[in-house]
Amino acid sequence: MAEPILSVSGLCTEVVSDERVARIVRDVSFDLYPGEILGVVGESGCGKSMMGFALLNLLDPPARVASGSVSYAGQDITKLPHEDLRGIRGNRIAMIFQDPMVSLNPVLTIGEQMMEAVLAHQNVSREEAKARTVEVLEMVGIPKPAERLKAYPHEFSGGMRQRVVIATAFLNQPDIIIADEPTTALDVTIQAQILAEVQKMAAQNGTAVIWISHDMSLLSGLADRVMVMYAGQIVESGSTASIIEQPNHPYTRALMGAIPVPGRKKLEILRGFPPNLLGEFTGCAFAPRCPVARDHCEVERPELRGTELSHARCHYPLQEGARS
């Protein structure tokens, strides 16, 4: 296999407030390969967005990367001087933010906000930047893009704004795109068009994609590999097919309860909410909600078990073969 384009190791983030420390992302490690689409799935509040921000060192105080490393092109992004970091952000690694209603500057035109991303990284004329902007807006299905450059965000619907943010990530043909629930506000046709566009980029340009979502069914048709996140931890990771066909972690199976699969009876709906991340867990973070938890799960913390590309953090994995 090729060298990973991004290598994350032991990444932890925390938010410090009034002497209390919330550990939001807990010891996340993974490798991302060129051309790969990696899905990250989990309920709301599991720390997916914060992990995405941490990958680009975009956390603002009181949130910060507490430990771990994010290696890109031989450099650790979490320790890079600002100017080097700036050269990577939006250029080699682009991020699509979750909420398009607040991520665009309300008083600058769409055209300016997109063109500036080109001009910040490429030594090109305004005309060339504009041409590129129009090109990517076409890719995400915005009609008559050249005429819309002078529009302000409030003149666009939520879905249109989301497409603008997605198109912006395409501008500099990055090595990596981190997409944080980017298609939630889009209708099905546009969503399909954008997924196809992303898959094409991954296949043709070798762009690696980290696609964050709470929707397992969307990822099943898009991702090569899926990481399941719960309470800031990776609880299961593996190829999309194996995760869907043979989930090991009860949480993974519970997430898939939402996917209708012909011939399979509907699985139990997940009850309750993810835990408060202010405290520490004595045992498995999922134990209180787990349908197959035993006493042991409440006391001992499970470690990740399996191969580097396929593993789960569970004392009693669902697949026979994985049980130790």
Place this chain on the structure above:
Amino acid sequence: MAAYLFQRLIQAIFVLLLVSLLIFMGVYAIGDPIELLVSPDSTVEDIERARAALGLDQPIWTQYRIYLVGLLQGDLGDSFVYNQPTIQLILQRLPATVELGLVAFLFALLMGIPLGLVAGYYADKWADHAIMNGSIFAFSLPNFWQGLLFILLFSVWLNWLPAGDRGEVDQFLGVSSSLATADGWRHIFLPAFNLALFNAALIVRLTRSSIQEVMSSEYIRYARAKGISNRRILLRHAFRNIQIPLVTVLGLELGNLLAYGIITETVFDWPGMGQLLINSIRLNDRPVIVGYLLVVVAMFILINVVVDVLYTLLDPRIKISGSKS
């Protein structure tokens, strides 16, 4: 836009009428000016004659009606004291006050906005602390005392700048102004600086807190994620957003600088409207007091309209329409 401006014009006329009535009543309540106007050894007959000549023997409604009829023709009446048309008195002194106010406003902007941007951007760093502590001085030391201090320092000890009066004037944009001559600029520097300091401190604080708020918003984080330079993020993304709250306050400040520079005018012996107002109040020179205040109200209304128009230029989400408000 035209509908809006027309509507504002109608509003302005109503406001001015109302204000004229209120001031007229208020000034009437202060007392009969005649005792201050005639010499102490005048006979009762002299006083009655003077009273009749000024129209003060009429009932107040008649007096107001006569004033109003004049006002609608653009006549603010004659000063009791100077025996000159009020409008002429005001127009003689208006340029001095306006130029002082405008220069002070310019100074306040040039000091306040850059310092506020720095303080907000480096919040809680040493630069911020230095600027904020400095602004406390400008805030809390009495304005006239600062003025006296400047005179002592720059005029008396260092002898760099003149301490008072207006200096040479020349034609500037069609009015006679000190801004047309170097000597005029030397004269205006200290009083304008003195007048500007308090307002600059206010602008610093507003700019700082607005910048701090904007810098924590999601679109700034997104701009950083795009790899935009810090400079551009501050000066384009953040600054463009705080211009709206800034313009609101700047409009009010400009009004205050133009209308209430009285203390500074007194300290620096500046021949503006401030002195005229103080004299008129002392002698209860009714037409001048009412006329001055009407001019001030008109300036405030004008500034408000300019601020409203600026809003629409600064914030694409705001549209002016004739029907609104």
